[in-house]
Amino acid sequence: MLALPMNLDRQALLDGLQAFLRIPSISTLPEHQPDIRRAAEFVAAELRAGGLEQVRLIEGGGNPLVSAEWLGAPGKPTLLLYGHYDVQPPDPLDEWHSPPFEPTIRGDDIFARGASDDKGQTYILIQAVASLLRDTGALPVNIRFLIEGEEEVGGEHIESYLKAQGRNLGADAALIADTELFAPGLPTLCVGLRGIIYTEVEVTGAGHDLHSGVYGGVAPNPLQALAHILAGLKDPQERILIPGIYDRVRRPSPAELEAWARLPFDEEQYRIKEVDVPELVGEPGYNIFERTWARPTLEVHGIRGGFTGEGAKTVIPARATAKVSLRLVPDMEPEETFRLFSEHVSRLAPRGVRVRATNLHGGGPSVVDPDNHFIRVAAQALDEVFASQTVYIRSGGSIPIVGLFDQYAGIPSVMMGFGLPDDNLHAPNEKFHLPNFFLGMEAVRRYLEMLGQ
Secondary structure (H helix, E strand, C coil): CCCCCCCCCHHHHHHHHHHHHCCCCECCCHHHHHHHHHHHHHHHHHHHHCCCEEEEEECCCCCCEEEEEECCCCCCCEEEEEEECCECCCCCHHHCCCCCCCCEEECCEEECCCCCCCHHHHHHHHHHHHHHHHHHCCCCCEEEEEEECCHHHCCHHHHHHHHHHHHHHCCCEEEECCCECCECCECEEEEEECEEEEEEEEEECCCCCEEHHHHCCCCCCHHHHHHHHHHCCECCCCCECCCCCCCCCCCCCHHHHHHHHCCCCCHHHHHHHHHCCCCCCCCCCCCHHHHHHHCCEEEEEEEEECCCCCCCCCEECCEEEEEEEEEECCCCCHHHHHHHHHHHHHHHCCCCCEEEEEEEEEECCEECCCCCHHHHHHHHHHHHHHCCCCEEEEECCCCHHHHHHHHHHCCCEEECCCECCCCCCCCCCCEEEHHHHHHHHHHHHHHHHHHHC
16 A cells, blocks of 8 residues: 555544544434534534635534535536434444443554444545645635435435435535445445335234233234234245335346456355354345345344233233335335335235334435546546555445435435445444545545546
8 A cells, every 4th residue: 555645644633533433423312412413513613624615504304414615626526525424323332342432442443433434434535625725725626515414314304405406516426435445455436335215014903902811812913913024025035025126126237247256255254254144145046246236135123012021921912013124226216115015015914903114214226337437537546545456346235315416416426435344334343444544535635636637
């Protein structure tokens, strides 16, 4: 790798990152609303200190958006830099080796909730622009920032904002740092994401819990009905049983499949170190990259209902619910997919219960052509800074903002992330590899310089 730029004050950058990570900006828990605002104000303050203009909090129907700009490069492209300041809950707390909101450096890694997803990477974008502006007095391209605080809970505020702005957003492309390198030291551009629909299935029976000795045999049991429904969503080979679900699925091109086959990957090490299971599962006939990047999947995330405390309580519960998501691939549409899912759930419902499926949130899949100008220049910048050839991958995860930028603003997204596969996103002991933190800053700086040439 290239030496780190000497004009970066590493300690000051680490101090700023640690201050950001100490804010428990958990968007899914209402009691952390004051922390959400603190995080938004922190981002705004860092943008002002970095020389950005028109810095403001955009209030609305949710957590504040943070907006800023620098438009002093007439005739040059305008790049929209996106990140998010909200984080996932840290539970289970007893599995953390250090407190989740007290960032701790061990070796070359910094451990904290949000270290990689996405505070560390958002901070890369802010400080890359700030350092370039400080060093040169001007930027080679025009810059807009749009940082949100609801990415972990669906991003309704930013969607309504983008819908209202439409093509007037004023950007030619978006730069997103919320993905990862395929392997340590291997610069990576993510050019495809799966979409998602996140649903809740509720099954109700009697108007209240019933004594199983008195009513067992005549009263429907919502928990058993829910188990029957969930079992009917997939077969033992992990193939989704919803009629029509595969009708729109488009297989990757032969060139893309060939490129994936050349990626440095050890399936057995992946099974042992990353997944930690006796055996990998999935649809027969597809390799791991296809199953995780280019095939739709369905997962059950949680089931609630009945009595789960210590001891015994023999009741037939009145209600049972499950959280279920589907990941979508091109050209699947979230609304149509939810309709197919909801209809199938209704068909599976046993007698005597009422079933309701609710679509809590979602986003469409996306694929960007690697020959796009903004993608090609990003690859060149990464090649230079990492001294290694950039690889193109897809991700099995979902970043709904990518689809929203395409749908409402008509702009492509460059997903230039610097996390690692073992960063424990959404899990205890989340971390960020500090060499990637600094190299990421240099790569973003170089990208802006090359875009402006």
